[in-house]
Amino acid sequence: MGRGGARQKMTVVTMPREVFKRTRWQRQYLVNILITDVLVVCAAVVLAQYVRFGQAPDLSSTDGYITSVSILFGAIWLGALSLCRTRSPRVTGAGAEEYKRVASASFWTFGGIAIITFLLQLEIARGYLAVALPTGTVALCLTRWGWRRYLAKQRAEGRYQTAVMAIGDADAVSYLAQELTRDPRAGYAVVAVGIPGYGAPAGERLTLGDQEIPIMGGEEYVLDAIRECGADTVAVTGVDHFGYEGIRKLMWDLEAMGVDLVVSPGVMDVSGARLEMRPVAGFPLVHVEKPQYDGAKRFEKRAFDFVFAAVALVVASPVLLAAAIAIKLDSRGPVFYTAERIGIDGRPFAMLKFRTMVSDADRQLESLQNLNESSGGVLFKIKDDPRVTSVGKVLRRLSIDELPQFVNVLRQEMSVVGPRPPLRQEVETYDGDVQRRLLVKPGITGLWQVSGRADLSWQESVRLDLSYVENWSMVADLVIIAKTVRAVLLSQGAY
Structure with a gap:
């Protein structure tokens, strides 16, 4: 199908601006992480104060300023965790990025605190930071890992799934659906597929192992299909059938619906570490690094x-x-x-x-x-x-x-x-x-x-x-x- 045809079909669909809230389990999962973050940070600063100064936090004591500083440190630390987007749905639950952001937020917090205390000559011993930083950072990562284990267990039992609509030609979309659902702990459930050039939905299904996935028509029916199947993510394998204008229009429409868009680059079994997005003349290209066997x-x-x-x-x-x-x-x-x-x-x-x-x-x-x-x-x-x-x-x-x-x-x-x-x-x-x-x-x-x-x-x-x-x-x-x-x-x- 030519690019012009794809653009015409994509512009036929008009979409009122709607904001679909995240599913209940996603909101609750992020709230759980927030609660444990608060508990860990509070425990870390309390432990650091007790170990270094030999006293538990007490604002009524003559040394209450130490407790006040601990409260301030804890607030700054929690703020850094939010500013670094450590609880972003795009990084929580899988991959190393979540842990990297947690560590980055912790080091930025304590680096800034160390500089401030030095410049202002505040009487906060370095031993205080030496206890709070490693203890809190490790504990934060461990609690995140614990929540991941909980999430994986729920997903293995068929709960806490991300509903995906896959779009692409029959062979490509079959492979994509198979890869997305290979490990139940990944949390993806392909609830519908769209095949470019298919036309209107005809009640047919795509057989994938023991699963039958409804075919919701061609690319011009994507938005209606999302409303019907309840998908919160659209996965596109290859964008030739949409064309440049078509994929941009789809991206805008999905943004209005609160639905995520992911695009498969068509490179199979290549880790993310070897893929790098580099803009060339304003056009995003995926560069694939060569595997290293020598040297x-x-x-x-x-x-x-x-x-x-x-x-x-x-x-x-x-x-x-x-x-x-x-x-x-x-x-x-x-x-x-x-x-x-x-x-x-x-x-x-x-x-x-x-x-x-x-x-x-x-x-x-x-x-x-x-x-x-x-x-x-x-x-x-x-x-x-x-x-x-x-x-x-x-x-x-x-x-x-x-x-x-x-x-x-x-x-x-x-x-x-x-x-x-x-x-x-x-x-x-x-x-x-x-x-x-x-x-x-x-x-x-x-x-x-x-x-x-x-x-x-x-x-x-x-x-x-x-x-x-x-x-x-x-x-x-x-x-x-x-x-x-x-x-x-x-x-x-x-x-």
Whole structure:
């Protein structure tokens, strides 16, 4: 459809100025955060005053000016949290921006206070600030994290959802809807779709898994569809069908309705850290930074791998010894099991694991092929594999069987975090895109490990691996390690 046609259709719709208030749960969630912010700030200044001056706040005492200053500090701190928009609906509940704003508000507050007290020569000890700043900032971030956990739990149970209307051609809007609803904890519910050029609504539905989403017509029916389905966010994938004037008119109309507009740049599985909006001659363009595999970043990752693996082997040495003894006492055969895997640039290596199966497990594989539960057919997975020994079940559930792989890390064959180590026959099926998994070393853990582990299909595992290869960073590695500890403790997806 040409741009002129899109503009004509978009200007047909007239829209009275309406302001739709936020849903009740959003307002209550922000109020809850405000209440905990006030409590944390008050507790931080009270603690700082008590620790530094040895007295609780008391305006009636001769030292009441200290309490007055504490009240003033608390008010300024709370004001900074508001001015930095730390409770903006666009940042609360997900991402790192919320925490960054909280930290920024805290440091600006206490930086300003330190300057003022120095210039005015106020008798406020630096120890007071040294207690209040770190204590309050950490507590603020922890309470925000706690509210996120509460929000994620509610969303996993189908509550506290953001109603989204997705607009785009049939294939693009299907992919967008699938990505938005992949994780219920993200809180998106696609309630309707619009397909450019579709025409008037005909009662048809778009099937997405076990969900059927109503098709509300073409782009000229967007505003009527929003009123009907109650969406509070419109997600557009591609804007060619609207044209420049059309997307601007849509933005104005949605602003009048109090509905958010988000536009997908059409770049899939690329993290926000690699995307940067840069205006060129007044026209906003999304620049995609190249993934970094060499140079300083590779050295940084290698140094981290070496230190982490060495420390892990030393700390876990009692567990390693106990596991080796248990394996020997439980069944006949070697303590370790070596399996060929394909590493960086397609180089094969021998991956170490504690043996968790009977010694002739490989010979029994052919007779068990009919029990394979892997959806892709490339891997072999059985939830209740009869070849696993009693000790092996415990080792697998706690992921102790994978600890010897830290030796592979020291040998520079693996990383602590990376894609799943693939089999040779698996690599032989790779096409050009999947080959990108081999641009980095395979890892002991990775996105696949914290997203379901053995419960994942081969296709989903590949998608996560490619996403990691495209977006890896040291911060992301640390987050994955933290999530791995949680997944291991909860035995999520391990068998």
